[in-house]
Amino acid sequence: MPSQNQSKALVLHKIASPLHLELQDFAVPSPPSHGSANVRILASPISATTSKFLTGASTFLTFPTPFVPGHSAIGRVQSTGPDATLLKEGDLVYVDSFIRSRDDPVTTQILLGLNGGPHAEQRHLMESGWPRGLFQTVATTPLENTHRLDAETLLNRFGYTVSELAISIPRLSIVYGGMRAVDLKAGQTLLVGPATGFFSGAAVELGVALGARVIAISRSAPGLERLKTTLSRTYPDRPALETVVVTGDVSADEAAVRALLPTGSPGIDAFIDLSPGLGTQPSHVQVGFGALRPGGKVALMGGIYGNLNINHAQLLYKSVTIKGQWMHTKEEVEELLRMVEAGIVKIGKTAGYEVRGEYPLEQWSEAIELAAAGDEWAKGYVFTPLKE
Structure with a gap:
């Protein structure tokens, strides 16, 4: 000892x-x-x-x-x-x-x-x-x-x-700060991009666990398929995860996202960006902003080092709320932990x-x-x- x-x-x-x-x-x-x-x-x-x-x-x-x-x-x-x-x-x-x-x-x-x-x-x-x-x-x-x-x-x-707790709780806590930043509610539509990485995948799984209609976008078709298969098994009673393999064509990718929305929907409720460390803006950022409904919300949590190229008039006329979100509060960590303990948010082998x-x-x-x-x-x- x-x-x-x-x-x-x-x-x-x-x-x-x-x-x-x-x-x-x-x-x-x-x-x-x-x-x-x-x-x-x-x-x-x-x-x-x-x-x-x-x-x-x-x-x-x-x-x-x-x-x-x-x-x-x-x-x-x-x-x-x-x-x-x-x-x-x-x-x-x-x-x-x-x-x-x-x-x-x-x-x-x-x-x-x-x-x-x-x-x-x-x-x-x-x-x-x-x-x-x-x-x-x-x-x-x-x-x-x-x-x-x-x-x-x-x-x-x-x-x-304890090792499963160690690899799950930090990443889920961080992205829960983003969920709170956009005031995500069950039944709302959340777009996460990209969606298959260590932290971005956590946002997808947490959004599904909280009862949101999640659309995950990524260039990795295998990664998206793994997410969809695993989360449908882990959360069979939650809204099904939808996915879009992005091409880099902003108009086509936005159209693919909108095609997944209910008939008559004005757009997604929220967009969370979790780009890895990049010196230039990836195309999915414009897709996320473009797919927002009037009054939609954005949480920027990624690692883009440069400036964002977004449509000023589009943000103005849609009354979009944008929030940079760095980490989380103590209270948000406690909320996330209680959801894991209640079984609302699942981890471990059966959860992938x-x-x-x-x-x-x-x-x-x-x-x-x-x-x-x-x-x-x-x-x-x-x-x-x-x-x-």
């Missing part, structure tokens, strides 16, 4: 290629300070982009070195600070990475173990407040980011594993989830290399620093 007073962590000392991480021991504060908890990490997902960020191949996210990566996790509470009133030792928890400054929550935000941001206040919050991410055995986490889970329901009744590999921290090189090879919906790799 590892010591409760020490944590073994993966540390990046230099951003360089080839990637090199070292296992290093850190003292665990005992007891943890006010507003924090010590969490024994059972499973932490490995993003497909982990290697790119840690080697400097992608510079979209910033962080200091030395640096302990790892941006979300499932774990057990080891101990709590003196002001904790809900969390108790042994509780199963989800650790969310989106940290807001307690005295400046609107403008100063970081992603634990992932991104400090470009501003001095953000760098200070990461370096002085929460310098170490979750690729370690015991992590000190903010109480407000440490969400208690119903272990009896999730692990025993539903039979989910596949944990492709579980690795101890010592096997970091193999794990990160394998994770980099794929970014598919509902599939992923995890570190399992500690076992139950």
Whole structure:
């Protein structure tokens, strides 16, 4: 049994290629300070982009070195600070990475173990407040980011594993922020584009779970077919997922989307863009805006780095609402967790989830290399620093 007073962590000392991480021991504060908890990490997902960020191949996210990566996790509470009133030792928890400054929550935000941001206040919050991410055995986490889970329901009744929870909850939480941004309601029509990636596929499955009429658009016909087959089996009582394989011809693709709407429908109710990191605007963005009904809503959640080319008059006369949506609130994470615990939102093998590999921290090189090879919906790799 590892010591409760020490944590073994993966540390990046230099951003360089080839990637090199070292296992290093850190003292665990005992007891943890006010507003924090010590969490024994059972499973932490490995993003497909982990290697790119840690080697400097992608510079979209910033962080200091030395640096302990790892941006979300499932774990057990080891101990709590003196002001904790809900969390108790042994509780199963989800650790969310989106940290807001307690005295400046609107403008100063970081992603634990992932991104400090470009501003001095953000760098200070990461370096002085929460310098170490979750690729370690015991992590000190903010109480407000440490969400208690119903272990009896999730692990025993539903039979989910901690690794399945680790690859599902972070992505579903993020896209739920988009659902709330467009005020999605059951029975409304939601267009998601693209729709077959790790996060975009999560928006499709969550929209279906919430009872929306979802239209998924992508260039990948096999990916769309997998989504449709899996979700029809997982949610047989929800509106059937509709799909469109886009061609790049905006007019033809918009016509294909509109052909799926009920007779007389003025357009889709909402469009969520989840484009991967791109320097130019993909054609599906214009398809989404063009297919909106008057009063429709858009949530921009993707990684387009440049400007958007959209029709100003079309937005004006349709009274379209556009919202950039960065992450989510604490309350939205809690809402999503309660829906998973109630069985409204399903995860696990029967819902199409596949944990492709579980690795101890010592096997970091193999794990990160394998994770980099794929970014598919509902599939992923995890570190399992500690076992139950």
